[in-house]
Amino acid sequence: MLPLVLHWRAVGPVPDDYRVFVHLLDAYGDRVAQSDGVPALWTRPTSGWSPGERIEDRHGLSLPADLPLGDYTLIVGLYRPLDGVRLLTDEGADHVSLATVRVY
Numbered sequence: 001m002l003p004l005v006l007h008w009r010a011v012g013p014v015p016d017d018y019r020v021f022v023h024l025l026d027a028y029g030d031r032v033a034q035s036d037g038v039p040a041l042w043t044r045p046t047s048g049w050s051p052g053e054r055i056e057d058r059h060g061l062s063l064p065a066d067l068p069l070g071d072y073t074l075i076v077g078l079y080r081p082l083d084g085v086r087l088l089t090d091e092g093a094d095h096v097s098l099a100t101v102r103v104y
Contacts, residue, residue, distance in 0.1 A: 002061040010049040017045045018078035035059040
């Protein structure tokens with residue numbers, strides 16, 4: 001299990017309820033593990049966030065037992081569950097790369 005704690009802060013009202021995705025990608029960009037859900041263990045829908053409020057959001061990625069040794073990329077983002085459209089960053093990306101994770 002790979003634990004992860006995200007901290008979100010809304011800069012303004014959030015009109016939609018987004019889901020958080022956390023993906024672990026291999027060297028080819030293929031997803032090898034994921035966690036998706038409503039922030040804060042399904043208790044804090046994004047439409048209820050107040051501007052400036054900080055939300056602590058815990059996730060755990062279950063890694064496959066046969067996951068090959070090596071380096072993986074951990075990414076995170078938000079998407080609308082009704083249509084799968086991802087929220088874009090100010091730079092236009094549909095996710096944020098958080099870290100390289102080494103499995104050994």
